[in-house]
Amino acid sequence: MEPRSLPARNTVQRNSSKKRKKKKKKRGFLRFVFRMFMTLMVLGAIGAVWLFFTPSGENMRYLAADTLITTQHRHWAKYIIGEEELKKRVAEYNARFEQMGEEKDTHTITRPATTKTSAPKQLVEIEEVSGSGYHGYVMTVNDPTKIRLGVPGKRGKGEKVSSMVKRLGAIAGVNGGGFADPNWKGNGFKPIGVVISQGKLYYNGLGNKESTQIVGIDKDGKMIAGHYTLNELSKMKVQEAVTFQPRLIVNGKGLIRNAKEGWGIAPRTAMGQRADGAILFVVIDGRQPGYSIGANLYDMQNILLERGAVIAANLDGGSSSVLVKDNEIVNKPSSEYGERYLPTAFLVFEHPEQVDIPNIWKGLNPKDIDPGKKK
Known part of the structure; x- marks a missing residue:
């Protein structure tokens, strides 16, 4: 009988050994968790000191x-x-943005003369651009007189830029001015400030204000950006314009002094002009780690200065930033819902004189437009 009892004792010993090992592992795991917790606490304290005291x-x-x-x-x-x-x-x-729009702009443009032997430039050229944390595109429109301001085709709701491009037969398009956007769920139909298209005032949401900061182009293709009254805009024969700010470049010099003044990092859209008249649209993607976080206004200013801009201004950005060429979206808009519905877009046409862009706000009182109502 004795030999039979030995396996029983061995089994008890093995079970006891397993329990000791489990307890040891548990204690080791608890020590690891405690050490990790203390490490995080120390790092958090160091981080807090750095954030608030340096x-x-x-x-x-x-x-x-x-x-x-x-x-x-x-x-x-x-x-x-x-x-x-x-x-x-x-x-x-x-x-600061208001002050940046006050200096009188004196820039002039000299469109390059074309000859029978000179090779014609492409109307639209697109290049990729990237920097620290951002990626995007620069679209050059070599003939500024080919640009028109597109507006939605139906009342009550904005329109995607890609839809405007297709509906109106444009070559390319970029998002334009801002709009009332309650809780970031706006319908894109109520612009901020003014909208001027084909030389006519399409929308006036200034209320009691006499002036606004605009971004646009006059009848000769010269870019206009800064603080102006409606009377001044009329005398200057401004053809296409939206309200937005700030102006980034005036008379060839940048107005954003450093990155610290760059108003954070975000998807961005900006417009500028070279001395030869070419219009530059910069669209930077953002809020997409691993691809592009976004740019600040100082980045946008430098991109435009490097390409010879003598005047430039910020346009609506964030999830509105979009560049469309040949009915394709070139960039990667940051909105999780895709392209946003917008009230305005700068569009490029081969034959803009043949384009009909009706005033969708005609007869409407801005006070009666519900920016959040879905239709």
């Missing part, structure tokens, strides 16, 4: 806050810099 940390906090200010989550910025500082920051930007 100049570089403060710069990072304000960069993050400025980036949030350009999104639908603007209110989150108060958790980074405080609510009062957020209000102050927005007010400072608005005041």
Whole structure:
């Protein structure tokens, strides 16, 4: 009988050994979790000290806050810099942007003469552009008189730029001015400020204001950007224009002094003009880690200066930024819902004189337009 009892004792010993190993593993795992927790606590404390008590940390906090200010989550910025500082920051930007639109623009354009032997330039040229954290495109329109401002084809709702391009037979298109966008769920039909198309005032949402910052082109193809009254715009024979800000370049010099003034990182659209008259549209993608985070206004300014812009201004950006060429979307819009419905777009036509763009806002009072109603 004795030999039979030995396996039983061995089994008990093995079970006991397994239990000890399990306890040891459990204690080891708990020690690992504790050490990881303490490491994270220490790193968090070091990070908090860096963010709140060093100049570089403060710069990072304000960069993050400025980036949030350009999104639908603007209110989150108060958790980074405080609510009062957020209000102050927005007010400072608005005041600075207004001031950037005041200097008198004196730039002139000299369109290159064409001869029988000279090879004609392509009307539209597109190049890729990239930098630290951003990727996008620059579209050059060599004849500025070929640009018209497109507007939606139906009342009550904006229209995608790709749809405007196809419906009106354009070669290319870029998003234009801003619009009322309650809770970032607007229908894209109520522009901010003014809309001028084919030399006519299509929309006037200024209310009691006498002037606005516009981005556009006059009858000779000269880009107009800055602070103007409607009377001034009429005298200047402005043909195509939207309201937006800030102006980035005037009389050949950049107005954004450094990246710190760049108003955060976001998808962007901007428009500029060279001395030879060519119009430059810059569209930068953003909010897509691994591809393109976005650009600040200083980046946009430098891209345009490097390509010879003597005047330039910011256009609506964020999820509105889109570039369409030959009925194809060239860039990667950041909106999770795809292209946004917009009130305006700068469109390029081979024969703009043949294009009919009716005023969709004719007879409507801006006060009666519901920017959030879906139709």
